[in-house]
Amino acid sequence: NAGVTQTPKFRVLKTGQSMTLLCAQDMNHEYMYWYRQDPGMGLRLIHYSVGEGTTAKGEVPDGYNVSRLKKQNFLLGLESAAPSQTSVYFCASSATGNTEAFFGQGTRLTVV
Amino acid sequence: GDSVTQMEGPVTLSEEAFLTINCTYTATGYPSLFWYVQYPGEGLQLLLKATKADDKGSNKGFEATYRKETTSFHLEKGSVQVSDSAVYFCALSAGNQFYFGTGTSLTVIP
Numbered sequence: 279n280a281g282v283t284q285t286p287k288f289r290v291l292k293t294g295q296s297m298t299l300l301c302a303q304d305m306n307h308e309y310m311y312w313y314r315q316d317p318g319m320g321l322r323l324i325h326y327s328v329g330e331g332t333t334a335k336g337e338v339p340d341g342y343n344v345s346r347l348k349k350q351n352f353l354l355g356l357e358s359a360a361p362s363q364t365s366v367y368f369c370a371s372s373a374t375g376n377t378e379a380f381f382g383q384g385t386r387l388t389v390v
Numbered sequence: 391g392d393s394v395t396q397m398e399g400p401v402t403l404s405e406e407a408f409l410t411i412n413c414t415y416t417a418t419g420y421p422s423l424f425w426y427v428q429y430p431g432e433g434l435q436l437l438l439k440a441t442k443a444d445d446k447g448s449n450k451g452f453e454a455t456y457r458k459e460t461t462s463f464h465l466e467k468g469s470v471q472v473s474d475s476a477v478y479f480c481a482l483s484a485g486n487q488f489y490f491g492t493g494t495s496l497t498v499i500p
Contacts, residue, residue, distance in 0.1 A: 282433075311487075311488070313490075319492060320479065320492035321434075321479070323487060328486055336487070368433055368434070372488075375484075375485055375486045375487070376441070376483050377422070378422075378436045379483075379488055380436070381426075382433050383432060383433045384432070384433050
């Protein structure tokens with residue numbers, strides 16, 4: 279019963295490097311989300327998707343891109359990493375916009 | 391816009407004490423309300439939910455009632471345990487997005 283799986287779990291990047299975080303869900307959910315969690319700031323929505331082939335900006339989208347080519351996967355890309363992107367990233371999915379979200383275990387990213 | 395405000399932490403309680411974590415919300419329309427819990431090093435897990443006014447969500451001894459008149463969804467537990475030590479997030483869903491509070495850290499000491 280996998281639920282929402284994020285890879286990788288940890289990553290250290292140098293400033294200017296790029297990387298992609300992968301989120302996969304096996305619950306056939308339409309909605310998927312990427313959040314970042316920083317101390318004292320709770321969770322902030324980066325991007326979200328309401329279905330395969332769709333994406334939309336959240337509260338803090340700058341410096342990130344996303345793609346939802348397959349319903350079960352939601353990719354988060356950093357084209358040129360900056361130290362300000364050091365954070366814990368969580369992916370989540372939900373069946374609809376009003377039902378509970380299920381979260382992955384998180385990816386701890388450090389940009390040096 | 392839609393938002394959630396929850397009680398600042400950290401909160402430290404002795405085992406078997408009563409817990410209240412306050413949460414108020416601002417929303418247009420009729421949001422669903424949630425409490426999530428996050429244990430160290432883990433993702434958020436749904437603790438309980440309520441989808442309409444006057445609904446009471448409950449799970450593992452925790453309760454919260456959706457109060458439309460006071461726009462609140464306070465989390466309560468009658469007798470906390472050491473294993474309840476975690477960070478608790480209040481959240482609402484409206485349209486296509488979830489809105490989370492900043493989280494309240496709870497430590498329960500024996």
